[in-house]
Amino acid sequence: MTASPTATPGPTGPPGPSELSRSPVSPPLLSARGVRVSFPGRHGAGPARAVDGVDLAIRPGEIVALVGESGCGKTTLARALLGLVEPTAGHVSFDGRPLDYSGRSLKAYRRRVQLVLQDPSGSLNPRHTVYDAVAEGPRIHGYGGDERAAVAEALSRAGLRPPERFFLRYPHELSGGQRQRVVIAGALVLEPELLVADEPVASLDASVRGEILALLLRLRAELGLSALVVTHDLGLAWNIADRVAVMYLGRIVETGTVEQVLTAPRHPYTQALLSVLPEAPGDPVVLSGEPPDPTRVPGGCRFRTRCQLLLGGEADRAGVADACRTRDPEILDGGGREGEEGGRGTVGQVACHWAHAREAPGPSGPSVPPLRA
Structure with missing residues (x-):
């Protein structure tokens, strides 16, 4: 997108x-x-x-x-x-x-x-x-x-x-x-x-x-x-x-x-936020329901109850649906640790099982095609 x-x-x-x-x-x-x-x-x-x-x-x-x-x-x-x-x-x-x-x-x-x-x-x-x-x-x-x-x-x-x-x-x-x-x-x-x-x-x-x-x-x-x-x-x-x-x-x-984030979003939540902008290509992504109660944060990925990729079957096709429901993605470092060489803070990071599976190297590139051109 x-x-x-x-x-x-x-x-x-x-x-x-x-x-x-x-x-x-x-x-x-x-x-x-x-x-x-x-x-x-x-x-x-x-x-x-x-x-x-x-x-x-x-x-x-x-x-x-x-x-x-x-x-x-x-x-x-x-x-x-x-x-x-x-x-x-x-x-x-x-x-x-x-x-x-x-x-x-x-x-x-x-x-x-x-x-x-x-x-x-x-x-x-x-x-x-x-x-x-x-x-x-x-x-x-x-x-x-x-x-x-x-x-x-x-x-x-x-x-x-x-x-x-x-x-x-x-x-x-x-x-x-x-x-x-x-x-x-x-x-x-x-x-x-x-x-x-x-x-x-x-x-x-x-x-x-x-x-x-x-x-x-x-x-x-x-x-x-x-x-x-x-x-x-x-x-x-x-x-x-x-x-x-x-x-x-x-x-x-x-x-x-x-x-990185606003021209090539990797998390489905970011994609949904960007899809409603006037010049975004394709149809807007309408998320289902409301954000969960912070006293009852769901297990697994916290976005899974509204995720358009999990609800639409895209996560199943990528083989990560079970991980989405049961495994909490790691906390992102938010800009690189002090003293790290190579400028890790400039590398985009995403807390999403689907994005990681999509970008995993394979014989012919990413395992899952992008959502939109």
């Missing part, structure tokens, strides 16, 4: 992700290893496995898109990476050191890793001016420099120029795009190394989305910022990301460079 996602308007101006990609063997800036986050179940049910074993790495200057449908665990994983939720198991490391969940350490960590929320109207206090909204971070963290100059520089970097013109404005006096730029300025004022952006353009008009994406790319080019962009919009991932991680029911099921 081949598709060129175009659901989100593409940014113009700064170089694209492929032109700015960093060395595939550079040590991760932020990494998660075996992260699990569970919440107590209701009415006697077992724990809800919101994040159920995730490895993920983000390198300096790299933009990673975390993609999946609502409820798959994307935001919970992002909160765990930010230190807002302590993992039930596994660990998060930043700059080679495990995250310390003591108050002082978390405060220092959050100066280096900043969150950009989905809804700027909900992120900004309606009673605070733009100046106070951006200055809140430096005041909390005890910034010792010139506060006014720092706020002005952050607003200018976020594209609000001249910055002084916005100092005394309130959120209701700004457009949606301007409010999102204020939120981004509030993150930039602390000079972070990594941004975690949770659906950063979901609440904006289509005409403004490309401007915000172009801003994020420009910040990466000018400041060397890394970013984790949480989204359900594959078009956004295509336009901004170096690498994509596709998440389903608490686990990453496919990862690789944006070109």
